[in-house]
Amino acid sequence: MPTVTAPTRIKLRNILFATDFSPSAQAVLSHALDLARRYGAVLYTVHVLPHMPFVEAAQPDPEQIELFASQQLTALMRSASLKDVEHKELIEQGEVPEVLSKLVRRHGIDLIVIGTGGRKGLGKLLLGSVAEEVFRNAECPVLTMGPHATRWRIDGNLQHILFATDFGPNSLYRLPYAISLAEENRARLTLLHVAPEPSLALPEPEPGTMPVLDPSEVAASTENQLRALIPEGTQLWHEPEYMVQFGSPAEMIVRIAAQSVDMIVLGVKRSAALTKHLGEGVAYKVACEAPCPVLSVGAPYHVERVRSGPYEDIRKGVTLLRWRSDQSKGLP
Numbered sequence: 001m002p003t004v005t006a007p008t009r010i011k012l013r014n015i016l017f018a019t020d021f022s023p024s025a026q027a028v029l030s031h032a033l034d035l036a037r038r039y040g041a042v043l044y045t046v047h048v049l050p051h052m053p054f055v056e057a058a059q060p061d062p063e064q065i066e067l068f069a070s071q072q073l074t075a076l077m078r079s080a081s082l083k084d085v086e087h088k089e090l091i092e093q094g095e096v097p098e099v100l101s102k103l104v105r106r107h108g109i110d111l112i113v114i115g116t117g118g119r120k121g122l123g124k125l126l127l128g129s130v131a132e133e134v135f136r137n138a139e140c141p142v143l144t145m146g147p148h149a150t151r152w153r154i155d156g157n158l159q160h161i162l163f164a165t166d167f168g169p170n171s172l173y174r175l176p177y178a179i180s181l182a183e184e185n186r187a188r189l190t191l192l193h194v195a196p197e198p199s200l201a202l203p204e205p206e207p208g209t210m211p212v213l214d215p216s217e218v219a220a221s222t223e224n225q226l227r228a229l230i231p232e233g234t235q236l237w238h239e240p241e242y243m244v245q246f247g248s249p250a251e252m253i254v255r256i257a258a259q260s261v262d263m264i265v266l267g268v269k270r271s272a273a274l275t276k277h278l279g280e281g282v283a284y285k286v287a288c289e290a291p292c293p294v295l296s297v298g299a300p301y302h303v304e305r306v307r308s309g310p311y312e313d314i315r316k317g318v319t320l321l322r323w324r325s326d327q328s329k330g331l332p
């Protein structure tokens with residue numbers, strides 16, 4: 001099993017908020033501003049116009065479209081409190097994932113904040129889910145806010161963070177982020193694993209044997225695995241909680257989060273085009289249904305230690321971290 005690094009503290013220098021001016025834009029912007037204010041980060045707000053290779057007489061003038069988008073962006077920013085936040089507004093053109101990827105590299109973005117409408121099934125296949133394509137392919141962590149994400153107090157600390165894991169590298173390499181957020185916010189941290197229903201017969205190496213596992217044994221063994229994930233020397237304000245549930249991972253994560261969770265942290269992987277469009281991934285289902293924001297972190301990226309005086313707390317063994325892309329390493 002992959003190991004988890006020692007406790008760390010994150011640093012957000014530049015945050016990118018992508019908006020399509022949907023009804024939820026103002027609420028998502030408020031959370032992006034809250035993060036920027038907390039971390040002293042620059043907030044870039046971008047609206048992406050589609051490609052317009054040619055214009056027919058009956059179509060709007062591209063310059064007028066860009067002017068109208070600029071006016072909408074200005075109105076959106078004026079609707080929020082920008083006090084103490086350095087901010088820049090951008091109008092770009094192209095496919096949203098490609099444009100955001102370009103901006104991440106150009107401005108050294110550490111976090112993307114984006115809303116998702118939660119489209120599913122055939123409607124999602126036809127209309128596409130920009131948010132999912134972004135969080136599965138982004139070169140930095142992505143905070144998504146779905147249509148049910150109403151729990152997160154502005155100007156208030158996170159109180160309860162849920163880290164859901166399948167024990168694979170895509171999730172385990174992201175645990176330090178959940179630990180860091182819990183430490184910084186003095187929040188409760190719950191580690192959750194959702195196992196298959198134990199009544200299902202699982203094959204053993206010997207052909208012809210199909211044992212039924214004892215749920216209590218599965219739960220006890222899995223809880224020990226969860227406990228082993230917390231690195232030695234981790235200092236949290238609350239003793240971590242360890243949960244083992246059985247059933248559908250997406251449904252169970254959302255159900256647990258509905259109780260009191262302020263943020264869900266997930267590791268995500270790139271999926272095949274058909275799987276992505278049909279919304280079969282656990283991460284996308286959670287982002288659509290979660291009652292709180294979901295922090296998705298792709299596998300090819302890891303944290304980089306950065307020296308910074310105020311954050312070098314020798315007593316707590318805390319080291320400042322910043323996310324960066326490292327595709328050459330080929331992390332799984």
